Amino acid sequence: MKVQTLEELYRAKFHLIFRYLLKVGCSREDAEDIIQNTFYKAIENMIHLEVENPSAWLFKVATHNYYDLCRKQKRHPQVKVHDEFLENFLAHADEGERFVINQENKAEIHAVINQLKPSQANLLLLKYEMDLSYEQIGNLLNMKIDTVRVTLYRARNQFKKKWSGKSNERL
Known part of the structure; x- marks a missing residue:
């Protein structure tokens, strides 16, 4: 090194x-x-x-x-979601997810991300907002690339689970 x-x-x-x-x-x-x-x-x-x-x-x-x-300051850290996050997140999403997640749902996406564990929200932020590669995230967090992939996969699934629960509430 x-x-x-x-x-x-x-x-x-x-x-x-x-x-x-x-x-x-x-x-x-x-x-x-x-x-x-x-x-x-x-x-x-x-x-x-x-x-x-x-x-x-x-x-x-x-x-x-x-x-x-x-x-x-007695406040909870809040992840700020910007257009880059949505674009990158959608670029990695399936066609079904593209249907569910779109530009009109920005505020709801923000709320769901802030319901995730901070470690999951941070990973999603690093990947989709800051557009870092798995290798860059691994170096930054001192994690193996495979661990980053698996953890990010779980964070996306947790996001989807919370998102679907929010979708059911709207119906």
């Missing part, structure tokens, strides 16, 4: 982590603070930091900092 300096990691991962934090509902200022604190912790612990995947470590610390901030 290539050894990266903290400066190289910062350049490579700042925008990715920043975009992710904004997509999960973090304000611009809070996202900047979280990233600053994350890299401060990395510098502070650099001597003792022996991690195989520093990118995943940074992502995990930033995510935990965001969840801590939400807890302090």
Whole structure:
């Protein structure tokens, strides 16, 4: 594995982590603070930091900092769904799913995603909103590619299950 300096990691991962934090509902200022604190912790612990995947470590610390901030503010993290999410999600969907999920259901999709476990919502966000590959998600979360595929498959199925329950409520 290539050894990266903290400066190289910062350049490579700042925008990715920043975009992710904004997509999960973090304000611009809070996202900047979280990233600053994350890299401060990395510098502070650099001597003792022996991690195989520093990118995943940074992502995990930033995510935990965001969840801590939400807890302090007594609010639940809310994933923001944008048009890119819908386009990418639909691009990977079956024909039957295309019929069910469309542009008119944006608010309902947002509500269903926020009913999922945070780990499932985050995976869907990374894949369909940020358009990351399985390999990129695996590197970011320090997961094997097969694990990413299986977990993402389960997250999609959970979404479909909750979506169908919501569809039955409307009838």
